[in-house]
Amino acid sequence: MYLYIYDSCLKEKKFENILxxxxxxxIDLDIKGEILRMNLLKNVSQFIKDGxxxxxxxxxxxxxxxxxxxxxxxAMSENIIMGYIPIDKKSKFAQIFGIPYGELACAILGxxxxxxxxxxxxxxxxxxxxxxxxxCQNVELKIDDFKVRVGRGNKIIIKNIDFEEEDSxxxxxxxxxxxxxxxxxxxxxSKNSKHTLIKTNNILINSRxxxxxxxxxxxxxxxTPAQISIADEKLNIIVGSNRxx
Amino acid sequence: MFKKEMPQNIKNTETVIGESVVLEGEFNSHGNIxxxxxxxxxxxxxxxxxxxxxxxxxANIKAGSAFISGKVIGNITLSDSIDIAKTAxxxxxxxxxxxxxxxxxxxxxxxxxxxxxxxxPKKTTxxxxxxxxxx
Numbered sequence: 001m002y003l004y005i006y007d008s009c010l011k012e013k014k015f016e017n018i019l020x021x022x023x024x025x026x027i028d029l030d031i032k033g034e035i036l037r038m039n040l041l042k043n044v045s046q047f048i049k050d051g052x053x054x055x056x057x058x059x060x061x062x063x064x065x066x067x068x069x070x071x072x073x074x075a076m077s078e079n080i081i082m083g084y085i086p087i088d089k090k091s092k093f094a095q096i097f098g099i100p101y102g103e104l105a106c107a108i109l110g111x112x113x114x115x116x117x118x119x120x121x122x123x124x125x126x127x128x129x130x131x132x133x134x135x136c137q138n139v140e141l142k143i144d145d146f147k148v149r150v151g152r153g154n155k156i157i158i159k160n161i162d163f164e165e166e167d168s169x170x171x172x173x174x175x176x177x178x179x180x181x182x183x184x185x186x187x188x189x190s191k192n193s194k195h196t197l198i199k200t201n202n203i204l205i206n207s208r209x210x211x212x213x214x215x216x217x218x219x220x221x222x223x224t225p226a227q228i229s230i231a232d233e234k235l236n237i238i239v240g241s242n243r244x245x
Numbered sequence: 246m247f248k249k250e251m252p253q254n255i256k257n258t259e260t261v262i263g264e265s266v267v268l269e270g271e272f273n274s275h276g277n278i279x280x281x282x283x284x285x286x287x288x289x290x291x292x293x294x295x296x297x298x299x300x301x302x303x304a305n306i307k308a309g310s311a312f313i314s315g316k317v318i319g320n321i322t323l324s325d326s327i328d329i330a331k332t333a334x335x336x337x338x339x340x341x342x343x344x345x346x347x348x349x350x351x352x353x354x355x356x357x358x359x360x361x362x363x364x365x366p367k368k369t370t371x372x373x374x375x376x377x378x379x380x
Contacts, residue, residue: 197260
């Protein structure tokens with residue numbers, strides 16, 4: 001059985017047409033299931049727990065990358081397979097997983113190619129994409145037996161699975177490593193600019209003075225100090241044959 | 246022959262330390278490293294090390310091979326070759342199996358190529374320092 005979690009934006013009129021096509025395709029492929037329409041009062045974790053008790057094996061997010069990241073925390077806790085139907089044509093996760101936009105993604109669900117990929121942990125929370133530290137002047141990264149400090153006007157990006165441009169190489173989501181980049185704040189990084197790249201699986205981030213906010217998966221914030229590691233658990237995700245890894 | 250370009254194989258780099266980055270401590274790796282920023286501590290890798298012309302390194306370096314065009318205070322020990330550019334300023338001993346030095350660089354320390362050791366070559370003047378491998 002499938003569990004479908006709809007982003008709250010899907011109740012907007014502009015998504016009516018695409019949602020009708022998606023639901024129609026789900027019926028055609030006979031991959032129906034229970035539906036949860038997200039809002040502040042609905043508990044995603046409880047919905048997944050209840051679904052598993054009824055025999056659910058897959059939770060499918062219909063929304064954008066932010067929706068996916070929000071559901072990720074609950075799905076990882078229950079060790080359930082995740083699927084994704086993107087309704088954002090610019091979805092990075094969809095491009096990485098090789099999942100097309102809208103109703104075309106339903107065929108990927110039916111194909112059930114499942115990959116195990118790395119998930120990052122920041123303190124006790126899971127993240128899939130990256131962590132950004134915009135104000136890194138007072139931040140110190142402790143990695144193995146060395147420390148890294150970065151000068152003013154730069155930002156630090158710790159990537160688990162991400163890419164800069166559509167055709168660029170992605171951070172490998174199965175190598176058990178993060179990639180740490182340092183680039184100029186607010187500026188577009190040209191292909192020729194020198195940026196910092198360090199690969200590691202464990203990072204302790206401290207601030208020398210006040211606590212510094214760390215933004216992960218573009219939606220959540222944790223303040224320093226923060227311990228970042230590759231989680232022991234892997235994400236089981238349904239991918240397409242055009243995936244980038 | 247001194248190579249003005251970095252070796253092709255170092256372009257396939259595992260680690261890059263940019264100009265704005267300061268690294269302190271023991272940095273151990275197995276891949277190629279490009280260092281354009283600052284390092285205080287020790288650096289060790291099986292691969293190649295490129296020290297850029299703006300880099301400031303206060304560390305002992307152990308690596309497969311190296312291309313130095315920045316400032317290094319510390320001993321450099323390599324299992325293979327070292328290329329030293331004219332902008333390099335090395336204060337420490339160098340051990341390598343072969344060496345190529347560009348005119349204008351500064352080396353203050355003992356240079357050991359194979360079994361041959363040159364005592365304190367303060368400043369090179371020739372285009373290619375004709376160091377030969379020892380027996």
